[in-house]
Amino acid sequence: MRDGDNENSTAPVGRTDREVRRASAAQRQTLRRFLIELLIIVVLTIPIYICEFAVEPVRRGFFCDDESIRYPFQDNTVTPVMLGVLAGGLPFLTFVIVEYVSSMRAGELSSTVELLGWHLSAWYVELGRQLTYFGFGLLLTFDATEVGKYTIGRLRPHFMAVCQPQLNDGSLCSDLINLHRYVEDYECAGEGFTVADIRQARLSFPSGHSSIGFYSLLYTALYLQRKLTWRSSKLMRYFLQFVLIMLAWYTALSRVMDSWHHWSDVLTGSLLGIVGALLTAHYIAKLFRSPSFQDVSLGGTLRREDTSATLQEVCPSTPPPYCVNNSYNDDQYCTKV
Structure with a gap:
């Protein structure tokens, strides 16, 4: 009897050990996946820092009588801080509200998930997953924009007002002898402007405000299409989506209005952001994935x-x-x- 008791008592222990080993393997796999994805995020941020702090944009020449780069300098209507709020803060707030309300309606606010040894609310995990997809697509769009800016080095519409070029032979663009001259050797006097302002005057193509704005706000609109249901009004979701798209559209238009970009810069940047949002929503976040044949249960x-x-x-x-x-x-x- 004693031996039988020992055998019966060791069976649950054996099963517990297998469960522990299985859970440990799952934790290691999750940790490995987290570290790999973190490494990918770090790698994607490297080109941005290199472009901003270690690389000079391509130095392009210009015609002294080119009227497209002779616009006066104006301040940004949509400042970089405002762009950060629109492209980062607004989507983040939307994701938090929608995920919380969705979890509350489903009665899953109290449910928890064990992740890397931590017990987290299930809606926290889903929120983190959505933010990861959004941030990954945002970095891809930002990288593509930066590569275009520093590879093309197109001059902004207010380039002449900011640079105030002085030719190496001592003459100026205002001299009649240089009226139709193509200038490559010049120095920027830049009186009243900083070195950063002069550098920014050579980064017109494509529009970063347009690409980032359209990516972030269009992706948020697609996210609402998939996640938001408003029982009191069928039009509320479409109204919010319209507001988001109009914010992106106004941001793009302001770049031409402020003479910071040519219309083609804004068009290319907007298309870049739209394509980035669509690809991220469809292929990465899979917001509109339909159930496959295997997902349909026939037996029940x-x-x-x-x-x-x-x-x-x-x-x-x-x-x-x-x-x-x-x-x-x-x-x-x-x-x-």
Whole structure:
């Protein structure tokens, strides 16, 4: 009896050990995945820092009589801080509210998930997942924008007002001899402007405000299409989506209005942001993934039917092997065939 008791007592312990090992393996896999994705995020931020602090944009020449770069300098209507609020703060607030309300409606606010040894609310985990997808797409769009800016080095519409170029031969663009001259060797006097302002005057293509604004706000609108349901009003979701798109549209228009970008810069930046939002929502976040055939459960919804009666009805005219209890022998079956 004592040996039997020992065997019975060791069985649950064995199962517990297997469960512990399985949980430990799952934790290691989760940690590995987290570190890999963190490394990817870090790698994506490296080109941004390199472009901003270690690389000079391509130095392009210009015609002294080019009127497209002779606009006066104006301050930004949508400042970088405002862009950060629109492209970062507004989506973050939207994700938090929608995920919290969705979890509350489903009655899952108290449910927890164990992640890397921490017990977190399930809606925290879902919020983190959505923010990760959003941030990943944002970094991709930002990288593509920075590569375009520093590779092309297009001059902004207010370039002449900020740079105030002085040719190496001592002459100025205002001199008649330089009226139709293409200038490559020049220095910027930049009186009243900083070195950073002069550098920014050579980063017109594509528009970063347009690409970042359209990506963030369009992605948020797509997220609302998938996640938000408003029982009191069918039009509320579409109204919010319209507001988001109009904010992105106004941000893009302000870049031409303030003479910070040419219209083609804004168009390209807007298309870049739109494509980035659509690709991220469809392929990365999978916001509009439809259930596959394997996800449909047939066993619990379809009722089995007894087909024996139907088979017996067709037996007199149907040769074997399709009918049961038939009176045909093999020779008769061959004759029938």
